[in-house]
Amino acid sequence: MKRLIDISQRLDNHVAGWPGDTPFSFSLAWNQAQSGSVNVGKIVMSIHTGTHIDAPFHFDDEGKRVIDLDLELYVGPARVIHIPATNSIGIDDVKNVNLEGVSRLLIRTGAWVNRQAFPQSIPFLEPELAVYLAQFGVRLIGLDLPSVDLLDSKELPAHHELTRLGIHILEGIVLEDVQPGDYELIALPLPLVEADGSPVRAVLREL
Ligand SMILES: N[C@@H](CC(=O)c1ccccc1NC=O)C(=O)O
Ligand SMILES: [Zn+2]
Numbered sequence: 192m193k194r195l196i197d198i199s200q201r202l203d204n205h206v207a208g209w210p211g212d213t214p215f216s217f218s219l220a221w222n223q224a225q226s227g228s229v230n231v232g233k234i235v236m237s238i239h240t241g242t243h244i245d246a247p248f249h250f251d252d253e254g255k256r257v258i259d260l261d262l263e264l265y266v267g268p269a270r271v272i273h274i275p276a277t278n279s280i281g282i283d284d285v286k287n288v289n290l291e292g293v294s295r296l297l298i299r300t301g302a303w304v305n306r307q308a309f310p311q312s313i314p315f316l317e318p319e320l321a322v323y324l325a326q327f328g329v330r331l332i333g334l335d336l337p338s339v340d341l342l343d344s345k346e347l348p349a350h351h352e353l354t355r356l357g358i359h360i361l362e363g364i365v366l367e368d369v370q371p372g373d374y375e376l377i378a379l380p381l382p383l384v385e386a387d388g389s390p391v392r393a394v395l396r397e398l
């Protein structure tokens with residue numbers, strides 16, 4: 192069996208979340224001494240914490256919820272590329288990358304250096320890149336960032352353009368130790384019926 196590489200952000204009570212959003216918390220609703228039998232955990236979190244997927248409902252009232260998403264998107268061949276962080280990620284940054292036959296593209300920017308804290312600013316994905324990637328048949332994009340748009344964006348142009356073109360969004364992956372190349376991605380959302388996204392345990396399997 193080939194090695195699994197965990198590309199998920201660990202979730203503990205210090206994990207950095209969106210400013211003002213529900214902080215992550217794990218606690219025991221009952222402990223073994225209290226219940227006489229078991230520890231029973233409880234988590235409270237925003238869906239957009241750590242490594243997660245966005246459903247279109249996150250930015251469109253009429254958009255698909257998590258349960259409506261095609262699971263096939265979240266399992267299968269993926270290409271990891273490195274695009275060192277600048278202001279934005281555009282067509283120029285990928286024009287030397289072979290994208291032929293790539294349906295899942297994972298981008299390491301390295302821009303989220305201190306994962307203990309929420310970043311002050313991040314590179315954004317230029318909407319034109321979504322059009323370019325769609326031409327190659329890309330169906331899922333993953334980034335090592337908390338969003339594909341600027342942190343203070345209200346219009347969310349990249350989220351909308353990616354979705355319009357059928358490209359699904361995976362955010363907050365951890366690619367620090369991952370070499371560029373081809374892998375199998377597994378990053379399945381939970382079967383949350385009404386949700387606007389889902390935390391995922393994202394892993395890469397070496398081919
Ligand atoms: N679009 C971001 C989340 C986001 O924008 C957000 C998450 C929690 C609280 C506020 C947010 N955006 C607000 O202005 C994401 O997809 O993770
Ligand atoms: Zn999100």
Ligand SMILES: [Zn+2]
Nearest residue numbers: 245338339362
């Ligand atoms: Zn998002």
